[in-house]
Amino acid sequence: MDTFLGRYKNLIVLAAILFAQIVALAVQVRRPAQEGETRLIRLWAISTVTPIEKAVVHSQEWVQDTWTTYAYLRGVRRENRELRAELGRMKIDDARISEDARMARRVQALLAFKEQYVDSTIAAQVIGTSGSEQSRVLYLDKGSNDGITPDMAVITPTGIVGKIVQVFPDSSQVLPINDQFSGVGAALKDSRLQGILKGAANGATTLQYIMSDEKVVPGEEVITSGGDRIFPKGLPVGRVVSVEPGKDLFLNIRVVPSSRLDQLEEVLVVTKITEKMPDAKDLGPLRASDILAERLPTVPSKTEVDAAGNAKPGAATAGSATGTGTGAHPTAGTAASKPVNGAATINKPGGAATAPHTAAPGSTPGTGGVVKPKPTTTGTHPAATTARPSNSAAPVTTAPSQVGSQANRSAPTTTPKHPKTESAPNPNSDQSTIPPTGAPPQL
Amino acid sequence: MSSRVMPFRGSLTSREQVSVYEFSWAAIIFVPLIAVLIQIFIPVRVRFLPIIDLPFLVTIFFATARRNPISGCITGCLIGLTQDLFAGPSHPLGMYGIALTVIGYLASSLGLKIDVENPGSRFLLTYAFFVIHQGVYYGVAHGLLREGLQWSWSHVAISALANAVIGIFVFKFLDRFKQR
Numbered sequence: 344m345d346t347f348l349g350r351y352k353n354l355i356v357l358a359a360i361l362f363a364q365i366v367a368l369a370v371q372v373r374r375p376a377q378e379g380e381t382r383l384i385r386l387w388a389i390s391t392v393t394p395i396e397k398a399v400v401h402s403q404e405w406v407q408d409t410w411t412t413y414a415y416l417r418g419v420r421r422e423n424r425e426l427r428a429e430l431g432r433m434k435i436d437d438a439r440i441s442e443d444a445r446m447a448r449r450v451q452a453l454l455a456f457k458e459q460y461v462d463s464t465i466a467a468q469v470i471g472t473s474g475s476e477q478s479r480v481l482y483l484d485k486g487s488n489d490g491i492t493p494d495m496a497v498i499t500p501t502g503i504v505g506k507i508v509q510v511f512p513d514s515s516q517v518l519p520i521n522d523q524f525s526g527v528g529a530a531l532k533d534s535r536l537q538g539i540l541k542g543a544a545n546g547a548t549t550l551q552y553i554m555s556d557e558k559v560v561p562g563e564e565v566i567t568s569g570g571d572r573i574f575p576k577g578l579p580v581g582r583v584v585s586v587e588p589g590k591d592l593f594l595n596i597r598v599v600p601s602s603r604l605d606q607l608e609e610v611l612v613v614t615k616i617t618e619k620m621p622d623a624k625d626l627g628p629l630r631a632s633d634i635l636a637e638r639l640p641t642v643p644s645k646t647e648v649d650a651a652g653n654a655k656p657g658a659a660t661a662g663s664a665t666g667t668g669t670g671a672h673p674t675a676g677t678a679a680s681k682p683v684n685g686a687a688t689i690n691k692p693g694g695a696a697t698a699p700h701t702a703a704p705g706s707t708p709g710t711g712g713v714v715k716p717k718p719t720t721t722g723t724h725p726a727a728t729t730a731r732p733s734n735s736a737a738p739v740t741t742a743p744s745q746v747g748s749q750a751n752r753s754a755p756t757t758t759p760k761h762p763k764t765e766s767a768p769n770p771n772s773d774q775s776t777i778p779p780t781g782a783p784p785q786l
Numbered sequence: 787m788s789s790r791v792m793p794f795r796g797s798l799t800s801r802e803q804v805s806v807y808e809f810s811w812a813a814i815i816f817v818p819l820i821a822v823l824i825q826i827f828i829p830v831r832v833r834f835l836p837i838i839d840l841p842f843l844v845t846i847f848f849a850t851a852r853r854n855p856i857s858g859c860i861t862g863c864l865i866g867l868t869q870d871l872f873a874g875p876s877h878p879l880g881m882y883g884i885a886l887t888v889i890g891y892l893a894s895s896l897g898l899k900i901d902v903e904n905p906g907s908r909f910l911l912t913y914a915f916f917v918i919h920q921g922v923y924y925g926v927a928h929g930l931l932r933e934g935l936q937w938s939w940s941h942v943a944i945s946a947l948a949n950a951v952i953g954i955f956v957f958k959f960l961d962r963f964k965q966r
Contacts, residue, residue: 353855357891360863364880364887368930371878382879388871396827403831473873474825475882476836476945477923477935480874482826509875516874523934524876544935608830 386511389482393514396470397484404468461575462615464498465489469607470514477544479522479604481505485612486513494573496613502579502601503527503567504610515612519604520580521546528570529580529598531559537568540580540598546605548581550596557594559586565598575616807851813963818844818865826872837945839916841865843956845886846915849893850902851964862890878931885922889915905954912953916946 348355467489471482485491487510497504497517505519518525521542529540529550538553550565563583569576581600589595809817821840829836845865849858866886870879893915901907920942927933 353859353891353895356856357859357887360859360887361884364863364867364883365930368878368880368884368926371880372931384879385871385875388868392823392826392872395823399827400830469830471827471872472829472836473877474822474829474836474841474869475839475873477881477927478873478877481830518874518876522874522876544933545938545941605829 385509389511389514389516393470393482393484393511396482397513400468400470400484461498461613462617464611464613465491467491467497467515467610467612469517469610476546477523479519479542479546480508481517481519481607483507483515483517483610483612484513486511486515488512490614491515491612496574496616497610498574498578498613499602499607499610501603502581503574504602504604504607506573507612517610520600521548521604526571527574527580528568529565530568531583532564532566534559534563537570538596540565548598548600550583550598551589551593553594553596555588555592555594559583559594559596561585575613806853807964809848809851809963809965814848814861817960817963818848818861818868822865822868822872825869837948838952839919839945839949840956841869841882842886842889842916842919843912843949843953844960845890846893846912846953847957847960849890850897850911853894853897855891855894858890858894859887860890862886862888881923881926881931884926885919888922889919892918905958908954908957909950913946913950916949917942920945 465485467483467485469481470484473480481504483491483497491507491510493507493510495507497506503520505517505522505525507515508518509516519542520527520540523542523544525540525542527540528537530537531550531553534557536553536557536559538550540548540550542548553559561583565580565583567574567576567578567580579601581598583596584599585597587595587597818841821844825838825840845858845862848861852858852861863883863886866881866883867879869882869886870877873882893911896902896911902911924935924937927935
């Protein structure tokens, strides 16, 4: 026996160590750590290492900052000039985008559409990695003492990074989106197709569960869908680089993340996401026509106007918005034109409407204020008479939900808040709309 | 002229070459720890470093230098478990432990048989052991834990080459800690 043990001592020790570790593995697989729970040995190890990592990384940062701040000023003047030029360009873009955003917020408010906003973030420094290719977790220098909790989103200005999986007092662990155990609700920006972005062992990210009969083109942007309840909707995720038919009727869509996940230094941890209605108070007047205009197809806006400023008979055939008209297209009478900046006016009682931009079905020309419909109106939708000013001349601000519902019911119930801009009710004004031509609306 | 073929008598090295080295306790404790630390936070700055497996190289170095399979097993086991600690919550403790235990055993067993001081043999040893290391890890992950790892020969070959090249310099540096 002694001879046997002595002869195979090395192999026996090897087998014993391997057996112990396999048993330990089996125990971990059978009883995995609960969500957010950390094994004590890991807590000790990471708590021991974190101060060293912080010290090294921060001293490196300090040296780098010192160098870049005091020594490396070459080229700053030129860079400053370029940045100013870029800022100018961006200001112009900003003006256009702001206007679009205002309009989008108005519509969202009208539709009672709740949006998620990144309310507060904490900047954190990446101080470590897992050190292996099989696991891609990152370590941040902020932990529970800084208010970080598991399942918080981690982002950069260029795109999402991952989510917090474990939190220690002074550090936390991030599971990046390219880890094989990661999954993010994502959508294609243009086609709005939704899927799940998953990582792989080799660090590649693929968008899964998109049917193979869908058309996805390389180059399309991928954004968060908000379906995972971790990332707010609309954050950039990456870009499609290749699309191949996958197994099980799904496409295999390869995505390159927007964030440089292999070169991360500073990240933002989203500590609070607020879900609220878009604030449309300061976005100008809300008009029933705006709501409906968003729901209807747009139409050509060119209309011939004669010398007197009146629309030619044949030119204003689309917007048969009248309270007295009969036989019009069911939608023709609805006040659903896209808001236009044309000088649409409502003529005085009995006059003809001048409507340079009345090609939309149920256009609502006029700047004269609210046009009351006659209760006896026949043949058209009640909203047909909601002739709101199309040039913001009569700002009537109404609560979004109210406006939405009123638009669908009847416009006369809208409550003007600025009496100055509202014209006095005119008993004949309901007839001062464009006379019906009987022509169907041009959709 | 005729040449005599000498029968193989167990060792390919001369007696002088199979000398066993000792290390100070400080070196035994701190060299693996520093290797793991470097492995953890250097990839934040250096993009390609995850390919280089410093704890693996240190395991081979200690195992081949001490030429004791039992100490090789234990060294590999401890370094691997330390590496496991930092690999994230979804990575069970023991995966690297098992892989490096096997490598420690094999390296120390082979160290008894062949010359491991030569850069050429170190290169080949490291290359071969890296492939074995990846194979054992893949076997554990795929066979025991049913993880969906993908085996890529090209990736393993390139990683093994990189580790073998870096290993020559790492071993040369670590030779300073040897004590006869």
